[in-house]
Amino acid sequence: MHVPHLLQQRFMDALSGLTDQPEQYASMIRATSDPKHGDYQANCAMPLAKKSGEGKSPREIASELVAKLQLDDFCDPPEIAGPGFINLKLKDSFLKNSLANMLGDGRCGVDKVETEKSIVIDFSSPNVAKPMHVGHIRSTVIGDALARTLRFLGYPVVTDNHLGDWGTQFGIIIYGYKHFGDPQVVEADPVTELAKLYRVVNQLVEYRKAIASLAKLASMIEKAREFLTQTQGEEANAEDKQRKKARKAVATAERRLAGAEAVLASAQAKIAAVEKDPELGPKAKEHATIHTDVLEETAKLHRNDDENIALWNRFLPHCKDEINRIYSRLDIHFDHTLGESFYHPMLANVITELEELDLAADSNGALCVFLPEFDAPMIVRKQDGAYLYATTDLATLQYRLVEFNPSEILYVVDTRQSEHFDKLFAIADHFGLQNVKLVHVNFGTVLGEDGRPMKTRSGTLIGLESLLDDAVARAKQVVCNTERLSAFDPPMNSDEQEKIAEAVGIGAIKFADLSHHRTSDYRFNLDKMVALEGNTSAYVQYSYARMQKILQNANMDEAGVVAMIQEHGMQFTHPAERSLVLRLTKFEEALVAVHKDYAPNQLADYLLETAKAYSRFNENCHVLKAETESIRATRLAIVTQCKQILEKGLGLLGIDVVPRM
RNA sequence: GCGCUCAUAGCUCAGUUGGAUAGAGCAACGGACUUCUAAUCCGUAGGUCGUAGGUUCGAAUCCUACUGGGCGUGCCA
Numbered sequence: 001m002h003v004p005h006l007l008q009q010r011f012m013d014a015l016s017g018l019t020d021q022p023e024q025y026a027s028m029i030r031a032t033s034d035p036k037h038g039d040y041q042a043n044c045a046m047p048l049a050k051k052s053g054e055g056k057s058p059r060e061i062a063s064e065l066v067a068k069l070q071l072d073d074f075c076d077p078p079e080i081a082g083p084g085f086i087n088l089k090l091k092d093s094f095l096k097n098s099l100a101n102m103l104g105d106g107r108c109g110v111d112k113v114e115t116e117k118s119i120v121i122d123f124s125s126p127n128v129a130k131p132m133h134v135g136h137i138r139s140t141v142i143g144d145a146l147a148r149t150l151r152f153l154g155y156p157v158v159t160d161n162h163l164g165d166w167g168t169q170f171g172i173i174i175y176g177y178k179h180f181g182d183p184q185v186v187e188a189d190p191v192t193e194l195a196k197l198y199r200v201v202n203q204l205v206e207y208r209k210a211i212a213s214l215a216k217l218a219s220m221i222e223k224a225r226e227f228l229t230q231t232q233g234e235e236a237n238a239e240d241k242q243r244k245k246a247r248k249a250v251a252t253a254e255r256r257l258a259g260a261e262a263v264l265a266s267a268q269a270k271i272a273a274v275e276k277d278p279e280l281g282p283k284a285k286e287h288a289t290i291h292t293d294v295l296e297e298t299a300k301l302h303r304n305d306d307e308n309i310a311l312w313n314r315f316l317p318h319c320k321d322e323i324n325r326i327y328s329r330l331d332i333h334f335d336h337t338l339g340e341s342f343y344h345p346m347l348a349n350v351i352t353e354l355e356e357l358d359l360a361a362d363s364n365g366a367l368c369v370f371l372p373e374f375d376a377p378m379i380v381r382k383q384d385g386a387y388l389y390a391t392t393d394l395a396t397l398q399y400r401l402v403e404f405n406p407s408e409i410l411y412v413v414d415t416r417q418s419e420h421f422d423k424l425f426a427i428a429d430h431f432g433l434q435n436v437k438l439v440h441v442n443f444g445t446v447l448g449e450d451g452r453p454m455k456t457r458s459g460t461l462i463g464l465e466s467l468l469d470d471a472v473a474r475a476k477q478v479v480c481n482t483e484r485l486s487a488f489d490p491p492m493n494s495d496e497q498e499k500i501a502e503a504v505g506i507g508a509i510k511f512a513d514l515s516h517h518r519t520s521d522y523r524f525n526l527d528k529m530v531a532l533e534g535n536t537s538a539y540v541q542y543s544y545a546r547m548q549k550i551l552q553n554a555n556m557d558e559a560g561v562v563a564m565i566q567e568h569g570m571q572f573t574h575p576a577e578r579s580l581v582l583r584l585t586k587f588e589e590a591l592v593a594v595h596k597d598y599a600p601n602q603l604a605d606y607l608l609e610t611a612k613a614y615s616r617f618n619e620n621c622h623v624l625k626a627e628t629e630s631i632r633a634t635r636l637a638i639v640t641q642c643k644q645i646l647e648k649g650l651g652l653l654g655i656d657v658v659p660r661m
Numbered sequence: 662g663c664g665c666u667c668a669u670a671g672c673u674c675a676g677u678u679g680g681a682u683a684g685a686g687c688a689a690c691g692g693a694c695u696u697c698u699a700a701u702c703c704g705u706a707g708g709u710c711g712u713a714g715g716u717u718c719g720a721a722u723c724c725u726a727c728u729g730g731g732c733g734u735g736c737c738a
Contacts (some may be wrong), residue, residue: 534686
């Protein structure tokens with residue numbers, strides 16, 4: 001049930017005589033910002049008066065509209081207020097009926113969309129063989145929440161984890177295995193050992209790159225200094241008009257210099273770290289060409305070299321085990337895991353098609369697709385003949401269109417890649433792939449506590465797994481301290497405590513991410529995430545537990561509640577009851593909003609607001625001590641339905657509830 | 662240089678696509694526990710929505726300029 005849609009239809013009928021674009025005006029229905037204005041408001045009278053040009057005032061238009069409106073089956077008579085707002089208030093009887101209907105239907109009152117066309121969601125997509133870190137949270141958690149929500153709305157959803165399973169990181173592991181690997185150790189504990197090999201080789205490669213970059217960095221710094229003195233000179237001599245510009249140039253130069261010096265410092269730190277290390281130091285000397293040798297191992301893999309293919313086949317399952325362990329802990333599952341390797345055989349064909357369509361052209365030995373709306377082309381084949389991310393993405397797109405019959409394909413990927421997707425979608429258009437809505441569901445950068453972007457290269461990134469451990473341990477401290485535990489009867493055994501800590505800890509991390517708008521950069525702060533007070537999942541989970549207890553004390557299941565309201569009827573005696581029921585009827589609105597903007601924070605926000613409305617209800621409306629059977633029945637119905645919605649809603653965000661905490 | 666993006670309370674963030682007096686949480690201050698769980702609730706204080714113009718009945722939201730961040734910018738993904 002979506003009340004604004006219902007209202008819009010009635011407004012369409014009433015508007016038909018007043019304008020030839022009724023949809024446009026009917027869509028101007030909003031929830032009110034202040035309950036004293038009613039539940040919903042229609043804002044169409046003001047622009048309509050303006051457009052009509054008959055000199056009628058907005059309030060006159062509003063009266064005409066109100067006279068034609070047929071709403072008396074579920075609304076109180078509309079009121080005209082202010083410059084011409086039409087304020088609408090739902091009848092209590094309508095809210096009571098809605099509540100009763102929700103209780104029976106098992107879908108929390110949410111209508112199901114009927115469609116054959118699927119929505120493909122491409123998310124998470126880590127590079128296997130590299131340890132997952134905090135930067136992987138966003139795509140994974142946002143994508144999963146979208147998948148669950150759209151699926152619940154009725155869309156056939158296809159989730160696909162486009163694994164990076166064919167890139168340089170395998171060259172690194174293969175090199176590591178060939179030179180430093182002990183086959184028996186790898187056999188015994190492949191996951192740990194392969195991760196270790198990756199770390200060692202990667203560090204050596206970074207070491208070589210750092211050394212190679214020293215000279216270039218020195219000259220960059222030199223140039224930056226020159227540029228700085230030059231701009232400073234210009235600033236000193238600048239006329240008043242040009243002073244501002246000159247000052248800005250100086251600031252830029254200073255930033256550039258500081259940036260270059262920071263890069264140099266980090267390179268020197270990397271070099272020192274390796275040389276000081278008793279194990280890595282000698283290895284670094286021995287493997288002086290490791291950075292190019294690693295690329296050669298990757299290239300051999302791509303040329304179907306027997307040995308490397310065999311190693312790849314042997315290692316890949318272990319790499320997948322590693323990430324699957326984290327997915328299963330996060331309770332995240334995919335319909336498909338078609339990585340880059342899956343598309344490798346199709347790339348040559350993509351190139352042929354692009355050439356046949358005259359879309360691709362040679363440029364400096366590379367094959368490029370030039371697009372009029374972009375300065376730089378999209379390169380689909382490098383000078384050395386290797387294919388790129390772009391090529392794979394085109395192949396992936398073609399495959400998905402044939403295989404999944406989608407109406408939409410969502411790419412849940414970092415904002416920084418938006419230019420890549422702009423180009424990809426533009427090519428898709430020329431490629432004859434236009435019967436599908438392609439959306440880059442972009443998200444902001446994860447910032448460190450200092451507000452600066454967390455860089456993958458910084459070396460000290462928190463691993464995803466230890467982050468989860470921390471959150472769960474923290475949750476356990478807060479939830480299962482002896483003081484709190486003493487209040488529970490029967491006492492909680494350690495099994496139950498573990499379950500609660502896991503639900504609360506993991507929930508805290510997911511919710512912290514999902515409650516921000518996805519396009520905002522977001523500051524990562526473990527303390528706040530796991531603080532468990534304020535706007536957190538724990539607040540919602542706690543509300544759920546309290547409702548659970550009430551229903552348990554009432555010894556009443558859903559069928560019992562339904563029978564009770566049929567026998568005694570329903571009755572609102574406190575404003576908190578009505579406003580909570582009103583919120584409950586808005587569940588579908590929240591889910592539709594998630595789809596519209598691909599923004600799960602709409603749902604997170606809804607759940608928080610609903611839990612708050614429940615707290616107010618809980619303070620003011622005692623259920624078990626209710627004065628009459630009718631009031632008791634009403635409150636039991638509210639608690640039952642609110643509990644179901646919080647459980648369902650958190651579930652759609654991938655967050656668990658626990659019966660008590 | 663060019664392109665994209667952001668700027669809202671001391672801090673972290675919302676803001677239903679142009680609507681009525683800009684909202685939460687944290688931090689601060691004052692109240693409420695013989696409780697259907699105080700992980701809670703109620704109240705107080707905190708704002709020139711970066712600056713200056715413009716568009717109109719109406720702007721945090723749209724346009725222009727400026728200031729200050731961030732990101733991207735031909736062979737990484």
